[in-house]
Amino acid sequence: MDRIPILKMGKFLLVTIQVDMHDQLALHLQDDLTTRIASERSHGVLIDISSLDMVDSFIGRMIANIAGMARVLDAETVVVGMRPSVAITLVELGLPLPGVHTALNVEKGMALLEQRVQERL
Amino acid sequence: MLNNATTLPILRSEDIVRMRQAVRERAVAQGFSLVDQTKIVTAASELARNTLDYGGGGEVIIELLGSGVRTGIRLTFRDDGPGIPDIEQALRDGYTSGTGLGLGLGGAKRLSNEFSIDSKPGGGTRVTITRWR
Numbered sequence: 001m002d003r004i005p006i007l008k009m010g011k012f013l014l015v016t017i018q019v020d021m022h023d024q025l026a027l028h029l030q031d032d033l034t035t036r037i038a039s040e041r042s043h044g045v046l047i048d049i050s051s052l053d054m055v056d057s058f059i060g061r062m063i064a065n066i067a068g069m070a071r072v073l074d075a076e077t078v079v080v081g082m083r084p085s086v087a088i089t090l091v092e093l094g095l096p097l098p099g100v101h102t103a104l105n106v107e108k109g110m111a112l113l114e115q116r117v118q119e120r121l
Numbered sequence: 122m123l124n125n126a127t128t129l130p131i132l133r134s135e136d137i138v139r140m141r142q143a144v145r146e147r148a149v150a151q152g153f154s155l156v157d158q159t160k161i162v163t164a165a166s167e168l169a170r171n172t173l174d175y176g177g178g179g180e181v182i183i184e185l186l187g188s189g190v191r192t193g194i195r196l197t198f199r200d201d202g203p204g205i206p207d208i209e210q211a212l213r214d215g216y217t218s219g220t221g222l223g224l225g226l227g228g229a230k231r232l233s234n235e236f237s238i239d240s241k242p243g244g245g246t247r248v249t250i251t252r253w254r
Contacts, residue, residue: 023134056166093228
């Protein structure tokens with residue numbers, strides 16, 4: 001069973017979604033990520049979706065779930081790299097991604113995570 | 122008017138990934154813009170998930186449409202599942218009979234140029250969408 005790798009970068013975890021996710025892979029990612037947030041005591045998760053050429057309500061729900069689970073584990077989530085065509089489609093689909101912070105790229109996402117963690121101290 | 126009709130099974134979640142790739146390929150071949158490709162692939166993904174989750178599996182027919190300068194893609198999702206008792210309710214955002222977000226049907230409709238649905242309790246469901254270039 002393949003899995004999406006989770007990289008540790010200091011206080012944060014970085015996930016780059018590069019494959020067209022089927023359901024099982026998405027569910028494994030939720031499990032793996034929540035386990036890692038707890039074991040690494042991470043304060044933030046950065047999810048890079050720049051490789052995704054579409055986000056449907058299933059993937060959107062997975063992202064929202066991860067953000068929700070991370071929040072109750074005292075970690076912030078930032079989604080980075082959404083393609084413009086994906087953003088246009090998501091809005092038309094009616095998917096609001098509540099509680100999910102976004103940034104244009106990994107660099108800006110890291111800055112946003114740092115800032116949010118600082119604000120909470 | 123019709124050519125290159127392809128039928129793909131939707132019996133497992135991996136089939137949805139395969140179907141998305143097939144729809145994307147055809148949208149590119151039909152000259153769709155990147156945004157239009159993304160819209161029809163996303164609509165297809167929502168409907169395929171309905172076919173799998175609520176219809177118990179089925180199939181999709183992909184048709185390439187071309188009439189003069191107008192090109193498009195028509196997708197027909199078919200299943201022999203329990204059917205939808207109240208179509209208007211099912212089309213409403215946020216309504217779900219399962220565990221989903223309830224955006225599938227309404228969202229797919231918004232992402233398409235033409236949308237039709239035929240379903241009756243016990244008689245399966247057939248959803249057809251068309252997107253023109």
